[in-house]
Amino acid sequence: MKFLLLLSLIAYSLCLAEGVTLVCYFSSWATYRPDDGKFTVEDNDPSLCTHLVYAFAGLGSNNEIRVLDPYNDLCEDYGKCGFDRFTKLKEKNPNLKTTLGVGGWNEGSTKYSQMAASASARKTFIDSTLTLLKAHNFDGLDMDWEYPTQRGGNPEDYVNYITLMSELYQALHGEGMILTAAVSAGKATIDPAYNIPELSKSIDLLHLMTYDLHGSWETFAHHHSILYAHPEDTGDNLYLNQDFAVSYWLEKGAPPEKLVMGVPLYGRSFRLQNEEDTGIYAPATQPGGAGPYTREPGFMGYNEICDFQRTEDWTVVHDPAMNEPYAYYIPNNNFWVGYEDPDSVAIKAQYALDKGIAGCMVWSVETDDFHGKCHGAKFPLLTTLMEVLSGGIYTRPPTEPPPPTTTRDPSITTPAPGEHCTKLGPNADENDCTHYYLCDQDTQGWVEVEYTCPPDTLFNPEALICDWKDSVCALGGHCLNDCPQ
Known part of the structure; x- marks a missing residue:
């Protein structure tokens, strides 16, 4: 009930925020998750976001934008029409912007570096991107190159990235579309990768990925999206917090009206080495076990976390030095997870308002409690963010039944297992x-x-x-x- 009280106080103390921005990423592969983790296009609530990003398209060897999952994304050959169903969500919210994300962590950096270095390759990419966006009624592109100059990139990316974004911006704006970008929150990446004043001239929104600041790649437990530095942080760890990242981007020249702060709807987990040592910086050299839906060690959606806490006797800690909770459950292999809850995301939305930036961004909608198991309402984290960003008086409009999904031709039966394929x-x-x-x-x-x-x-x-x-x-x-x- 604590977060409901917080929202009530905010509602009395704020006027409706002008130009509120809440960017929501949708991981299209969540349609392949099992049981209650399965999340399709129609599970998105278009009334909760100002921008929805479909993740992801990729880059082909011919420098054209590439559809990564044609069966899920396209209609051809009895596909599931994901792109078209996604942009059709605007029928429920005419103010919604639906964009296509290109890149992401798994795409790497090398091929984007090579494309950006060539004028002809950039033109090929931009022309093919415009064709794809217009064919499926997208409102623009989200460039998620992770990261210029890093992970196989070249020092020349510092200049070439700006050239690419400038040309993309002009081409997209010429068609009435927008250009956004997902950008790093780590100082060690920011400095070599981004000419922030120049990038800011050719962008509509900067999606600051203020999460994954810590994780199971380290040897200790720590919260991956902590708002302010923890008292025990020293050295470079003093840079690994959301306030530093937001302040640093602003200090380097990012316009506040274009900057959105990332808020994760998932947690990062660890396996503690000692069941008696359970706090921040507790020794932990292995990731926590995988959740039943996301099935990734060291990672767990809020829907998985809160569901486990309903049925098991977890210890939830609200460290007075932090705005975010963490929890541990010793019987489950000394499991420890740092995550966000309705209280912490409300504080972060208020931080964005106080900082004067455009708003918040979430990765990603399908790891919220979208079935409403834990708090009696669907999307508790996303709803809290929108309500606080809107001054605490946001009211969700009525929703309509989702359109029917496209089904495959019944005359096409599932073939026997092939050399490499057993399922779609x-x-x-x-x-x-x-x-x-x-x-x-x-x-x-x-x-x-x-x-x-x-x-x-x-x-x-x-x-x-x-x-x-x-x-x-x-x-x-x-x-x-x-x-x-």
Whole structure:
């Protein structure tokens, strides 16, 4: 009830915020999650966001934008029409902007670096992007290159990234579309990657990824989206908090009206080494176990966290030095997770208002409690963010029944297992986790396309994504063949 009281106080103390922005990322692959974790296009609530981003498209070897999951994204060959269903959400909220994200962590940096270095390659990318966006009624593009000059990029990306974004901005604005970008919150990446004053001239919104500041790649437990530095933080860890990242981008020249602060709807988890040491900086050298829906070690959606807390005797800690909770459950292999709850996201939305920035961004909608199991209402974190950003008096408009989903031609029956394909969507290679196969089917049987995971990642056969190598190796199984011995 604490967060309801907080919202009531805010409602009396604020006027309606002008130009509120709440950007929501939708992970399209969540449609492949099992049971109550399955999240489709129509599970999005278009009244809760000002911008919805469909994640992700990629970059092809020909420098054209590439549809990564044709069966899920397109209508051709009896596909599920994900793009068209997504942009159709604007019928429920005419003010909603629906954009297509390109890139993401799994896409890496090398090919974007190579494309941005060539005038002809940039033109190919931009022309193909405009064609795809217009074909599916998107309102613009979200560039999620992670990151210029990093992860296989080149120092020249510092200049070439600005050239690419300037040309994209002019081309998109010429068609009445917008350009946004997901950008790093880490000082060690910001400094070499971004000419912030120049980037700010060619962007509509900057989506600051103020999360994953800590995680199971470290040797201690820490909150991955802490608002302010913890009293025990020293050295470079003093930079790993949301307030530093927001303040640093503003100090370097980002216009406050274009900056949105990321808020995660998931937690980062660890396995404690000592059940007696459970606080921040407690020794922890392994990721926490995978959740039943997201199926990724070291990561757990809020829907998974709050559901476990309803049925198990977790210890929830509200450290007076922090605005965010963490929790641990010793019987589950000394499990520890730092996460956001309705109270903490309300504080962060208020921080965005007080800081004078455009608003907030979430990654990602399908890890909120979208079934409403834990608080008696759907999307408790997302709803709290919108209510606070709107001055505490936001009222959700009535919703209409979702449109019927597209089904496959009943005359096309599921073929027998092929050499690499047993089901639609991503399929693991049982002998090699450095790549995977995206499988579709037509009247002739299975159609497979092979994809290689970026450096330092392996295909996670449970989460069905390219994941950090240490997270995949922790699963054991056939992937151990690709793990350091």
